[in-house]
Amino acid sequence: MCRTARSPPQRSGADVAVTASPPLDTARRPPPIKAVPVRHPGRWLAVAVLAVLAAMLVNTILTNDGFRWPVVGEYLFSGPVLNGLRNTLVLTVLSMAIGIVGGIGLAVMRLSPNPVLSSVSAVYIWLFRGTPLIAQLLFWNFLAALYPRLALGIPFGPEFISFDTNQLINQFAACLLGLGLNEAAYMAEIVRGGLQSVDDGQTEAAGALGMSRSQTLRRIVLPQAMRVIIPPTGNETISMLKTTSLVVVIGYFELLTSVQRIYSTNFQTIPLLIVAAAWYLALTSLLSIGQGFVERHYGRGTSRGPTGSRLFSRAPEQGTATG
Numbered sequence: 001m002c003r004t005a006r007s008p009p010q011r012s013g014a015d016v017a018v019t020a021s022p023p024l025d026t027a028r029r030p031p032p033i034k035a036v037p038v039r040h041p042g043r044w045l046a047v048a049v050l051a052v053l054a055a056m057l058v059n060t061i062l063t064n065d066g067f068r069w070p071v072v073g074e075y076l077f078s079g080p081v082l083n084g085l086r087n088t089l090v091l092t093v094l095s096m097a098i099g100i101v102g103g104i105g106l107a108v109m110r111l112s113p114n115p116v117l118s119s120v121s122a123v124y125i126w127l128f129r130g131t132p133l134i135a136q137l138l139f140w141n142f143l144a145a146l147y148p149r150l151a152l153g154i155p156f157g158p159e160f161i162s163f164d165t166n167q168l169i170n171q172f173a174a175c176l177l178g179l180g181l182n183e184a185a186y187m188a189e190i191v192r193g194g195l196q197s198v199d200d201g202q203t204e205a206a207g208a209l210g211m212s213r214s215q216t217l218r219r220i221v222l223p224q225a226m227r228v229i230i231p232p233t234g235n236e237t238i239s240m241l242k243t244t245s246l247v248v249v250i251g252y253f254e255l256l257t258s259v260q261r262i263y264s265t266n267f268q269t270i271p272l273l274i275v276a277a278a279w280y281l282a283l284t285s286l287l288s289i290g291q292g293f294v295e296r297h298y299g300r301g302t303s304r305g306p307t308g309s310r311l312f313s314r315a316p317e318q319g320t321a322t323g
Helices: 024-028 041-063 069-075 079-110 115-130 133-141 171-196 200-208 213-250 255-266 269-298 307-312
Strands: 034-036 149-153 159-164 320-322
Touching: 069 269, 079 115, 079 171, 079 213, 079 255, 079 269, 115 171, 133 171, 133 213, 171 213, 200 213, 213 255, 213 269, 255 269
Parallel strands: none
Antiparallel strands: 034 320, 149 159
């Protein structure tokens, strides 16, 4: 018996209705969002208030004759003021050098496993941070009242060489001792915080490679800690520039002392104080720019940006969606 295959029945064009279905992504696409910009009325109010205050400040600066801007221009580059400015810069540089070197030594002593070194460093920091800087300046300036002569020799034995204290510690030396030794106490804590910020695994890895403690500190720990140490050190440098004005208590001739001597004779107090403030602002601005370059240098190789960008960075506000 033979069977023949039957073909499926053919449908005419009238029986078949062809409908074109939309693409899958088009069918699932949500309706368009109508974005409404976010309004910030508080910002515009703050801008208006600041604009009014700025206009008031400019108006009083230009119209108040008490500022006496011609007098400011006359003494801004005068010889006594520039001499005082030079002494201020010298005091700042040398005092910060003493403070940084002493601070590194004190920080290493503070972190030392030797209890004697750690205790000596702790007592030093406690003493110099716990007493006013003006009192320290006066102490060093009048050290001759306590020790008229300073000698070097064998303890409780013969003296090899001695000095007159008044000749050895003059006003300049008293300023350096007061400012530098005080700064060393603060720098010690800054450096200690920077050293402790480096992971202990770095020290362990350096020890496994056979490096000594001093080599590990110089080549491994300290270069990495500089990223943490540099910002507060820059702040301390700027602060030291202004702190040098305290040496006026012992009569050393620096920027503020120079303007005080001038206005004590011509009674132009406000213009001369503006001269000093202008120089301090100019120098602190330059130091701030230099600090930024140094921070950028030691921050290479890290993914961190400026502090402000990390704290306040977020996705840009496109608006609120209503739909």
